[in-house]
Amino acid sequence: MDPPNPTRLPALLALRVAVFFLLASLLASTAAAHNDVGLHKNYLIIVRTPYEYDRSLFKDVSSWHASLLASVCDMAEEELDRDPSAMARLIYSYRHVVNGFAARLTAEEVRAMAEKDWFVKAMPEKTYRLMTTHTPQMLGLAGGAATGAGGLWKTSNMGEGIIIGVLDDGIRPGHPSFDATGMKPPPAKWKGRCDFNATVCNNKLIGARSFYESAKWKWQGIDDPVLPVSEGSHGTHTASTAAGAFVPGASALGNGLGTASGMAPRAHVALYQVCYEDKGCDRDDILAALDDAVEDGVDVLSLSLGDDEAGDFAYDPIALGGYTAIMRGVFVSAAAGNMGPDHATVANEAPWLLTVAAATTDRRFLATVRLGDGVELDGESLFQPKDFLSVQRPLVRDLSDGTCSDEKVLTPQHVGGKIVVCDAGGNLTSLEMGAALREAGAAGMVVITIEELGSVIQPKAHALPASQVTYATGQKIRAYMNSTANPTGELVLKGTVLGNRDSPVVPAFSSRGPSKQNQGILKPDITGPGVNIIAGVPKPAGLMAPPNPLSAKFDVLSGTSMAAPHLSGIAAVLKRARPTWTPAAIKSALITTANPTDRNGKPIAAHDGSPANLLTVGAGFVDPVRALKPGLVYDLTTADYVPYLCGLRYSDAEVNSIIHPMPPVSCAAMRAVEQKDLNYPSITAFLDTEPYAVTVARVVTNVGKARSVYVAKVEVPAELSVTVAPATLRFKKVNQAKGFTVTIRPAAGAPRTKGIAEGKLEWVSNDNVVRTPILVSFKKFVQDNSTTAHLTH
Numbered sequence: 129m130d131p132p133n134p135t136r137l138p139a140l141l142a143l144r145v146a147v148f149f150l151l152a153s154l155l156a157s158t159a160a161a162h163n164d165v166g167l168h169k170n171y172l173i174i175v176r177t178p179y180e181y182d183r184s185l186f187k188d189v190s191s192w193h194a195s196l197l198a199s200v201c202d203m204a205e206e207e208l209d210r211d212p213s214a215m216a217r218l219i220y221s222y223r224h225v226v227n228g229f230a231a232r233l234t235a236e237e238v239r240a241m242a243e244k245d246w247f248v249k250a251m252p253e254k255t256y257r258l259m260t261t262h263t264p265q266m267l268g269l270a271g272g273a274a275t276g277a278g279g280l281w282k283t284s285n286m287g288e289g290i291i292i293g294v295l296d297d298g299i300r301p302g303h304p305s306f307d308a309t310g311m312k313p314p315p316a317k318w319k320g321r322c323d324f325n326a327t328v329c330n331n332k333l334i335g336a337r338s339f340y341e342s343a344k345w346k347w348q349g350i351d352d353p354v355l356p357v358s359e360g361s362h363g364t365h366t367a368s369t370a371a372g373a374f375v376p377g378a379s380a381l382g383n384g385l386g387t388a389s390g391m392a393p394r395a396h397v398a399l400y401q402v403c404y405e406d407k408g409c410d411r412d413d414i415l416a417a418l419d420d421a422v423e424d425g426v427d428v429l430s431l432s433l434g435d436d437e438a439g440d441f442a443y444d445p446i447a448l449g450g451y452t453a454i455m456r457g458v459f460v461s462a463a464a465g466n467m468g469p470d471h472a473t474v475a476n477e478a479p480w481l482l483t484v485a486a487a488t489t490d491r492r493f494l495a496t497v498r499l500g501d502g503v504e505l506d507g508e509s510l511f512q513p514k515d516f517l518s519v520q521r522p523l524v525r526d527l528s529d530g531t532c533s534d535e536k537v538l539t540p541q542h543v544g545g546k547i548v549v550c551d552a553g554g555n556l557t558s559l560e561m562g563a564a565l566r567e568a569g570a571a572g573m574v575v576i577t578i579e580e581l582g583s584v585i586q587p588k589a590h591a592l593p594a595s596q597v598t599y600a601t602g603q604k605i606r607a608y609m610n611s612t613a614n615p616t617g618e619l620v621l622k623g624t625v626l627g628n629r630d631s632p633v634v635p636a637f638s639s640r641g642p643s644k645q646n647q648g649i650l651k652p653d654i655t656g657p658g659v660n661i662i663a664g665v666p667k668p669a670g671l672m673a674p675p676n677p678l679s680a681k682f683d684v685l686s687g688t689s690m691a692a693p694h695l696s697g698i699a700a701v702l703k704r705a706r707p708t709w710t711p712a713a714i715k716s717a718l719i720t721t722a723n724p725t726d727r728n729g730k731p732i733a734a735h736d737g738s739p740a741n742l743l744t745v746g747a748g749f750v751d752p753v754r755a756l757k758p759g760l761v762y763d764l765t766t767a768d769y770v771p772y773l774c775g776l777r778y779s780d781a782e783v784n785s786i787i788h789p790m791p792p793v794s795c796a797a798m799r800a801v802e803q804k805d806l807n808y809p810s811i812t813a814f815l816d817t818e819p820y821a822v823t824v825a826r827v828v829t830n831v832g833k834a835r836s837v838y839v840a841k842v843e844v845p846a847e848l849s850v851t852v853a854p855a856t857l858r859f860k861k862v863n864q865a866k867g868f869t870v871t872i873r874p875a876a877g878a879p880r881t882k883g884i885a886e887g888k889l890e891w892v893s894n895d896n897v898v899r900t901p902i903l904v905s906f907k908k909f910v911q912d913n914s915t916t917a918h919l920t921h
Contacts, residue, residue, distance in 0.1 A: 634733070747899070840857075
């Protein structure tokens with residue numbers, strides 16, 4: 129620190145004497161002090177720069193700020209005596225970020241402060257949005273408050289009292305996302321158990337059990353001895369995404385810094401471990417866990433596991449357990465699978481499940497490549513060291529096959545001090561490539577993503593500064609390198625950037641429809657955030673040490689496994705806000721209010737830039753705020769699925785195995801319901817046989833204003849003709865149900881086609897637009913059967 133300027137010593141001495149006598153008079157005199165009774169608000173006070181505290185008079189900056197605060201605050205002497213240094217109302221005393229302090233003040237005190245020569249500005253408290261997981265803000269759950277005081281969270285009290293059962297691999301005991309501060313005990317209906325000790329089990333993590341061939345353990349007389357611990361990231365990540373507590377200061381290697389939280393931060397979590405690194409997810413364990421979860425009293429089930437191949441409903445544990453769950457009023461959200469972009473790959477197809485596809489958010493972790501000719505091309509990376517020197521360096525390619533997989537050619541002579549351009553898809557992962565290049569002395573790395581992944585980047589925490597770019601961007605870099613004898617490049621690390629308007633985008637991995645088990649039901653149902661999601665983990669992947677201890681507890685993962693718990697948490701919030709709604713009503717509200725457009729107002733795109741069709745995105749991207757007030761819902765009871773199952777031509781034995789423990793039924797004794805007529809919030813019709821016309825029946829229930837009128841509005845391609853009867857629905861009371869039919873046929877004179885056509889039916893009132901997707905195919909989809917269960921991440 130520089131010595132004091134001699135010309136300022138008299139002024140500093142005068143200030144020291146004035147402050148000393150000011151404090152003495154405040155502490156000694158009761159005549160000048162009176163009670164502090166005004167309306168207080170939080171203010172940030174900026175102090176004039178020349179005013180600095182004198183170390184010989186004040187022990188620290190806080191005591192100096194307290195003296196400034198004391199000079200204007202009307203305080204009772206007893207309050208000053210209790211805390212004369214901090215003045216009780218000094219909230220923060222800033223040392224580095226700003227020259228000033230934050231305090232609780234009345235408007236009169238602020239006016240008095242404005243008369244002081246050290247005063248610059250007083251700024252009322254401002255609430256900033258949550259960051260890190262970010263999706264609560266993007267989805268409108270949090271409103272404008274940093275602790276969920278606005279938006280849908282306010283209406284539902286953030287899912288308080290709702291129990292979310294998560295079937296996954298293990299969990300990280302003691303993770304801050306499962307801190308119980310401020311949590312109430314679980315409701316009296318909870319009958320489950322937590323196998324961890326009392327320091328881990330709390331009012332947030334109320335249940336944690338492991339199902340590892342449970343029958344064998346019990347046969348040996350041992351009751352479930354395996355603790356549900358996993359060093360893998362999956363279970364901790366999905367559970368914290370659904371219902372993680374608020375964790376200030378969370379980030380993924382410093383990226384997305386802010387307060388992490390799940391979708392329902394006051395909901396309870398019950399973890400059922402059914403997946404293991406050495407054996408996958410056993411069907412029997414899944415069924416046992418679902419059985420216990422329903423009995424334990426969960427309200428929502430989150431299933432980020434499934435079957436790559438279509439599982440027969442009569443034998444698929446998720447379909448079976450899910451049916452039992454909805455019979456008990458439990459909402460079930462399940463991942464659509466990660467086998468895209470091929471069609472007919474969707475998992476968890478049963479119509480009583482909400483099947484969730486994945487899409488990007490509006491957040492990016494930008495790492496720009498600035499070429500020697502000045503062109504800037506954006507990529508992404510999770511490792512963005514603050515001390516990295518961004519300068520032009522030689523830009524070189526791998527001398528073998530371009531994938532930077534042969535460490536023999538990655539020599540210091542070739543790559544030392546340079547930025548190396550690598551093609552993904554070789555023998556090494558991008559993390560391993562980065563480690564090899566760092567060992568060889570490279571200054572940085574550019575990884576060109578494979579062409580099939582399109583526009584979606586999944587950045588990693590590399591061992592050295594890097595930028596992962598799309599295939600199209602990579603070709604621009606290659607073209608520049610071929611255009612000059614001495615190509616150079618520069619990595620510009622821009623950190624976390626929000627507001628990308630070209631979002632959401634459905635990645636290549638997200639499984640596509642159609643459903644193979646029930647072609648007449650649109651699957652997936654809906655799309656949620658599932659790309660580059662920050663949530664809790666035991667430890668982050670990657671080869672770099674996290675910048676701080678808290679960063680070691682969060683990481684970025686992608687998959688429909690990440691999308692499903694978003695919907696699970698949102699369903700918990702809706703269930704808390706609308707306790708009388710059935711699982712089908714909640715599902716309907718989510719589907720009919722989903723947004724089919726991106727932030728630019730254009731149709732949601734797939735990874736390759738083409739519009740994402742209904743078989744890719746379902747009804748659209750989830751909009752929780754609109755789902756709270758859908759106006760009308762397509763409701764279903766478990767009994768309504770029975771004639772539908774008969775319509776799928778299941779045998780009586782198979783139907784009864786699915787609907788157990790309902791009383792047994794005989795399909796011959798009831799009228800089967802075709803798939804098209806199941807009261808589902810989407811419509812799928814096949815115009816593959818004469819007379820090439822299909823009529824579907826639906827019933828909607830009014831959950832909006834008691835007296836309301838809805839008018840049908842249809843948008844379909846010119847080759848289709850759609851008639852709705854009646855075209856107007858008039859409701860006189862809440863929960864009143866009205867039926868209607870939709871007849872779909874080729875338009876007069878329109879040529880027959882073999883493809884598919886998409887449209888929508890909207891029921892429009894003064895307050896609501898109830899959107900029902902319409903998918904029309906001119907031929908039947910191919911059907912196939914087979915089974916194995918595994919994590920979809």
